[in-house]
Amino acid sequence: MGFRLSKIYTRTGDQGETGLGDGRRVPKDHPRIEAIGEVDTLNSHLGLLLAGLDGEGLTELIEVLAPCQHRLFDLGGELAMPTYQALDKIEIGRLEAAIDRWNEELGPLENFILPGGSALVAQAHVCRSLARSAERRCQQLNAVEPLAGVGLAYINRLSDLLFVAARLIARRQGIGEILWQAAAKP
Template sequence: NSQIGLARAIVKDAKTRKILKGVQEDLFTLGGDLASELVSANVPRISKSHVDNLEKTIDSIHGGLKPLRRFILPTGGAAGAQLQVTRAVCRRAERRVAALAKIEAINPEAIPYVNRLSSLLFDLARLANQRDKVKEEEWTHE
């Protein structure tokens, strides 16, 4: 969540900052969700609608991006690079949530939410680089 806050501070685009603020709010919900027993009542939960909202946002951004033919290096301008760092932290969190799901019952929407969030962050990084006119660097496996 703090990495997303840093990204919000760096990103210039108001729409992207608004998306990131919504994600931060969702992450507080997710944190409480994961910290509470699944049977606990009156605990805000991540729901399919949260996942669907991420999907819709991804779709709206993805259409404006150039299709990838190769892997790209996680770099770019300040905003794009920070969003790539945030994505890497999100992927690590996804692995931890998946590990938690193996040892206790968790909300079944938690893993899809974090998975889709990493995809959103990737697309937002690409969008930030596009807006900042920073060329994507393709990985060359020499």
């Protein structure tokens, strides 16, 4: 594969517009650009989570989550080039299989949990919440310009996977989940 970027700055966005893969120029706050930005933020935070997953028992998480960075990049490509389709249902099935496998180890969730306990658990929850935000931005775009493909389903399932991953990290680190405690009623 040849070089994709020969120059990092182009000056074409200095007036608040950016170009899409199909040649259109749109404002930088267009719903499509908002969705791309949220997916990019999620991908960056997922990279941070992966950088911390080096302890015993966490290799499986790396094996499942590392490909998600590539798929998020694919989703960004789909958003930048509306006729391009990279994701397929096989990827959703891969996420669902991991969720099912990990849930067997975890058992049922008995209460709401808070995002914490360790830096890794908290980072997994940051990724989960960013996946939800990316999903909302993609849905906002979908309402204006309908999206083809399985991108919405993928990002939804990824947020589920990240929730289960946060629980699994806690379990494998030997850290108890922080259970939500309702405010005392007067």
